[in-house]
Amino acid sequence: AQSVTQPDIHITVSEGASLELRCNYSYGATPYLFWYVQSPGQGLQLLLKYFSGDTLVQGIKGFEAEFKRSQSSFNLRKPSVHWSDAAEYFCAVGAPYSGGGADGLTFGKGTHLIIQP
Amino acid sequence: GAGVSQTPSNKVTEKGKYVELRCDPISGHTALYWYRQSLGQGPEFLIYFQGTGAADDSGLPNDRFFAVRPEGSVSTLKIQRTERGDSAVYLCASSSTGGMGYTFGSGTRLTVV
Numbered sequence: 001a002q003s004v005t006q007p008d009i010h011i012t013v014s015e016g017a018s019l020e021l022r023c024n025y026s027y028g029a030t031p032y033l034f035w036y037v038q039s040p041g042q043g044l045q046l047l048l049k050y051f052s053g054d055t056l057v058q059g060i061k062g063f064e065a066e067f068k069r070s071q072s073s074f075n076l077r078k079p080s081v082h083w084s085d086a087a088e089y090f091c092a093v094g095a096p097y098s099g100g101g102a103d104g105l106t107f108g109k110g111t112h113l114i115i116q117p
Numbered sequence: 118g119a120g121v122s123q124t125p126s127n128k129v130t131e132k133g134k135y136v137e138l139r140c141d142p143i144s145g146h147t148a149l150y151w152y153r154q155s156l157g158q159g160p161e162f163l164i165y166f167q168g169t170g171a172a173d174d175s176g177l178p179n180d181r182f183f184a185v186r187p188e189g190s191v192s193t194l195k196i197q198r199t200e201r202g203d204s205a206v207y208l209c210a211s212s213s214t215g216g217m218g219y220t221f222g223s224g225t226r227l228t229v230v
Binding site for chain 2: 042043046090092105106107108109110
């Protein structure tokens with residue numbers, strides 16, 4: 001069965017500093033990988049996704065993530081955070097199937113990002 | 118519609134009652150998903166529809182939970198004999214092709230008292 005581990009429950013970063021959120025997955029082959037952001041009372045917004053090809057993926061809001069097969073990781077990065085980035089971040093893994101898409105996703109427990117002024 | 122719409126946004130019900138949660142996906146999206154998010158947790162997959170049929174219902178926790186999508190658009194998640202442990206935010210998502218970064222609704226917060 002697939003699983004996702006986000007080892008950091010909370011991370012505090014100063015505004016303007018760089019950010020890296022960790023994500024490790026367990027899956028037998030190359031999965032589909034996603035990062036979502038959730039602000040209080042809001043639904044999940046897709047930041048970026050990896051299906052195949054270039055292992056460095058660019059997303060919205062200045063975020064990027066790098067797929068490292070050897071480490072089973074898909075860490076999210078941003079060079080300079082803004083106060084508006086404070087939110088809950090979820091990494092998710094999906095199993096590709098012959099139809100070309102992922103069905104149900106398995107999510108990590110999330111990392112709560114706090115931005116210090 | 119422009120986004121995935123879920124109604125109601127909040128639902129409080131008594132233990133043992135029956136509830137229905139509605140999801141109106143983005144127009145034309147054939148794939149529809151239900152997830153449950155408990156406090157402090159990530160979303161947990163419940164069921165996936167491709168068109169009218171449930172392609173994967175392996176995440177439904179027990180037979181008190183059931184979902185339908187009779188015309189391939191709107192879906193209803195039905196919970197019978199609700200329990201306090203069912204309290205959570207129920208999220209719906211839709212996609213034009215299975216899983217290629219689907220769009221989530223804002224969820225229905227269900228509280229069982």
